[in-house]
Amino acid sequence: MSQQLASTTGAPAAARRHRRRRDRLTAYLYLIPALMLVVGIVYFGVLYNLWVSTLDWNGISPNPAAVGPGNYLKIARDPIFWGALSHIAIFGAITIVVQMAVGLLLALVFNGPVVGRAVYKAIVFIPVVLAPAAVSTAFRQFLRPDGQVNDVLSALGLGAFQQAWVADPDVALYALAAVNIFQWTGFSFILYQAALSQIEQSHLEAAQIDGAGTWRTVRHIVVPQLRPTHLTLILTGVIGSLKTFDIVYLITGGGPGRSTEFLTTYIYKQSILQFHVGYGAALSIVMLLLALVLTVVQTHLYKLDREV
């Protein structure tokens, strides 16, 4: 009897131990596809980039010359590289600030008594799901000197503000930022809308009864409570600007001149179109480092902020 009892309690434990051991093996098995893809492409890619970045190579020649840090020294002296960085910074600053402000404004207004709210919401979000390639092609047309954007301006009596938009090197970068804002504001809008629904309605009403005006309610109660959303949008916005390729390539191709060159378009031109593979790889490594540093710094700030 007692032996029987022992064996019945012992058996599941042994079985579980056995299962654990088998689980360990299956676990590794289950991870193979994901690891093969991530390690085989991403990790291999970074290492390969590192190696190629020390070569003066056109991608074809069987014995490329090793140049050590030569490509990196060249980057440091390359005005196109620094230009690209400043374009990304300007583009990023504008798009992040405007997308956050407009997204929040939309979320607040649509939170009020608006008839047909679902339709309004869908209109703002539709650009987010469209292919950037489609949006870019459409806007290249809208932004022509005789395009729809200038038509609207003259219809509004703002003819003085008409521009050659993407053909003017002083304006093209801002035009690209505007296209990006059109496409991605729906994203910040949805995040703010979700965050707003988490704020206690009573907080908002209390402020109102205390006599705080709408603007003060928003500034002192709503905006501070949305802090995690602000930070998320800044983080995704910074990385997003660094990654932007489609709209630049398809609308301006980095021009006129180099006035809208981004790091992505520059890497593409160097590596694929001009066969400066070593230089392209070095630029890629710099871009990866930038993405890494920006992410680490921002997640660190994010954590600090949460602890406070």
Add this chain to the structure above:
Amino acid sequence: MFTRPTWRSRTLYQVLATVLVLPFLLPLLWIVAISFEGAGAVVNYTAVVTQTPFLSFVVNSLIISIGTVGLVFASTMLAGYALGKLHFHGRELIFTAILAGLMLPAVALVVPLFTIVKTLGLFNNYLAVILPLTAGLLPMTILLTRNFVKGIPDELLDAARIDGATSFGALTRIVIPLSRPIIAVVIVWAFLNSWNEFFLPLVFLQSTSMQVITQIPTYFTSTYGSDVPKIFAALVLMCLPIVIGYLSFQKFFERGLTAGAIK
């Protein structure tokens, strides 16, 4: 604004909302309007579908999207389950290693990708787009799925195992059915990203018979010059499935696109 709305504030809100939505609505309307210009809607759309390789572009995009979704789904579920529920050495290390791929833009990997594709002879092969796309999507989908699967009560899995289910059986019979909300997010995310992908096909799929829908504008412009209305008809056709999909499954799209940002 948060008190009971009066007639005046209602009007104010309606006007404000309408004005704010116009910059988003107008470009969408222009796209459709331009596609009707020139020779007229019927001629434009018929020409795009019958006189151009439009349909083969669509088929290629579908193959790439379905392939990517399938590969992302399978690798994500297996990895998410292993990382969320199974016990083994190096679990956290492997998880971190996969997550590190999260922020890498595909453009920054173009040199190694080019070499891989050249070495394996994969130019003008769907895999040249599917594999890098999948690798790029996996960190995000695995993060979401692992967190979700972790939340499934152990008792449910143990019960299944005691009933004699293998770990794979537990995955297909317990984990996958319970993870439907996150699976929807993963599928929408993977589909949208592969359907809208422009860069990888640009580099690796250059023969006309292999091109995808995001290359339509470039292809048309080089082949038909500036027949703008027809190009816009093609734009409408390429956006339509995604817009219809979004309008039918709004919640999944909104959650799918923002899930990564909220986590």
